[in-house]
Amino acid sequence: MNALEKVRLIKELHELGHDLDHQSLSLYEVARSKKRVHEIFQQCNEPIFKKQLLAFKTRIQPEIAAQEFARETHYYHSFRGFFFTEGLLNAALYAHPVSGWAFLYDPKRGWQIWLIPAPQRTTLISEWNLDIEQSFSWLLHQQQLSSCLKSDHELQATAPPLSLDMVEEKLPAPSINTYISKHEIWANTQVLTVQQKSATELQTIGSPAQLNLNHSEPEKHQVENEENVAVPDIPATLEFQDLLFQVSDFSFAEARNHYLFELSLDSESSVQHLKMAWHYQEHIDWSSQPVYLAEQIDSMGRFSHYCMLLGISEWQQAIQLMQFWGQQQNYRIAAIKTISAVELGTKFLQLDSLYQTYSEQAQLIWQQEDYFPFIPLHQITTKKFILFDEQPANFNTPLLLLQERQKLRVIHGEQRLKLSATEQMYPCLILKRDQQINWQLIHQILLDVKAPVAVAELHASILDKALEKLM
Numbered sequence: 001m002n003a004l005e006k007v008r009l010i011k012e013l014h015e016l017g018h019d020l021d022h023q024s025l026s027l028y029e030v031a032r033s034k035k036r037v038h039e040i041f042q043q044c045n046e047p048i049f050k051k052q053l054l055a056f057k058t059r060i061q062p063e064i065a066a067q068e069f070a071r072e073t074h075y076y077h078s079f080r081g082f083f084f085t086e087g088l089l090n091a092a093l094y095a096h097p098v099s100g101w102a103f104l105y106d107p108k109r110g111w112q113i114w115l116i117p118a119p120q121r122t123t124l125i126s127e128w129n130l131d132i133e134q135s136f137s138w139l140l141h142q143q144q145l146s147s148c149l150k151s152d153h154e155l156q157a158t159a160p161p162l163s164l165d166m167v168e169e170k171l172p173a174p175s176i177n178t179y180i181s182k183h184e185i186w187a188n189t190q191v192l193t194v195q196q197k198s199a200t201e202l203q204t205i206g207s208p209a210q211l212n213l214n215h216s217e218p219e220k221h222q223v224e225n226e227e228n229v230a231v232p233d234i235p236a237t238l239e240f241q242d243l244l245f246q247v248s249d250f251s252f253a254e255a256r257n258h259y260l261f262e263l264s265l266d267s268e269s270s271v272q273h274l275k276m277a278w279h280y281q282e283h284i285d286w287s288s289q290p291v292y293l294a295e296q297i298d299s300m301g302r303f304s305h306y307c308m309l310l311g312i313s314e315w316q317q318a319i320q321l322m323q324f325w326g327q328q329q330n331y332r333i334a335a336i337k338t339i340s341a342v343e344l345g346t347k348f349l350q351l352d353s354l355y356q357t358y359s360e361q362a363q364l365i366w367q368q369e370d371y372f373p374f375i376p377l378h379q380i381t382t383k384k385f386i387l388f389d390e391q392p393a394n395f396n397t398p399l400l401l402l403q404e405r406q407k408l409r410v411i412h413g414e415q416r417l418k419l420s421a422t423e424q425m426y427p428c429l430i431l432k433r434d435q436q437i438n439w440q441l442i443h444q445i446l447l448d449v450k451a452p453v454a455v456a457e458l459h460a461s462i463l464d465k466a467l468e469k470l471m
Helices: 003-021 027-043 047-060 062-071 086-094 132-146 152-158 164-169 199-205 315-328 351-360 439-448 455-470
Strands: 079-083 100-106 110-116 237-240 243-249 260-264 274-279 291-297 303-310 332-339 363-367 374-376 399-404 407-412 425-432
Touching: 003 027, 047 062, 062 079, 062 100, 062 132, 079 086, 086 100, 086 110, 100 132, 110 132, 243 274, 260 315, 274 315, 291 315, 291 351, 303 315, 303 425, 315 332, 315 363, 332 351, 351 374, 399 455, 407 455, 425 455, 439 455
Parallel strands: 079 100, 274 303, 399 425
Antiparallel strands: 100 110, 237 243, 243 260, 260 274, 291 303, 291 332, 332 363, 374 425, 399 407
């Protein structure tokens, strides 16, 4: 490639970037411009273009850009990843007892760097910056001030490097909008003012290092003369949403040490799809606190019931308690969401209304790795529209569904549905029928996919083909 061609491509990149930044294009023109940028990415792999391409990759492929940028630094083995949510980022930083750093990205505000300068120290956070390189210059400045990170060379000289794979194994995957794309991740978070908190204060509210993200056995704190510890007077009944609940101890003795109590309606009004708990705290108006909802599954991965926890103000503590609650009953938590009591109302009394509220209104705060949301079986048209051979399924295999108008039809899931005749809720991936995704497209893809067909392969192929049509 001669110099004139290079100059022409750089100029074209700037023009494309200007149009994309100012959002003056139609949907079709945006797709066409992005496709052209991708073509230039493929064409321009010489070092002279690295700086030019980085600015465009951060707009179009921020996750890939962050990984590639971190790999070029001297601190890649201390890099904990790229995140859209503060909770997952914090958990990644505290997942290992050494210093580390990570990117937080917001499409509107740009880039932040979060840094733990020493083991179990308070997190330092940079200002928001639209340029990834300027954000990294803040990290270099912190490094000059305190030598808080070891370089890759130093780590390799003293011990095996801490790989990103080791970190990612300990973390749940980011929340995914299954209706649109496997890359669109929930990003409605608030900035934490962690810099202003001391390490002692963080321990008081429960740091992410204390969160049980691996379903491991929670630490049991030994208390001398446990029988002499003062236990608060717990009321026999509790009113919530104008309903009167009976308050009782759980069958596992450790619950009282956590001030965790079971709530139940009278037998005539019992709800089989939901278990409820209340966390007692003195001098706190529990009724004004958020409500936490979770999907609970058994050891095989089958949906068991929803859980609802009242009386907690801090989401970190809610995650910890719900994990503890599930473990004590030999269940696992698949995902945890939060919602206000006003939004929830009494929708928890019926399975369908609770599912709708949980799916559409509650905000996700934690999920297990390879999480798929659950859907009631009776909301699905289970007969396959297109017949083809499927790979064998297990209880963790999701149904692949197509939503058209008010119906949800099974694309892939025949083998999964055969596993049990008693399940009420199934894990799922949902695609919406539109101009890009329809039965004709799916049939065309199935003709090209080797049988028996895996659900993940089919889902990815449909999304890729739809994106090609859009571009």
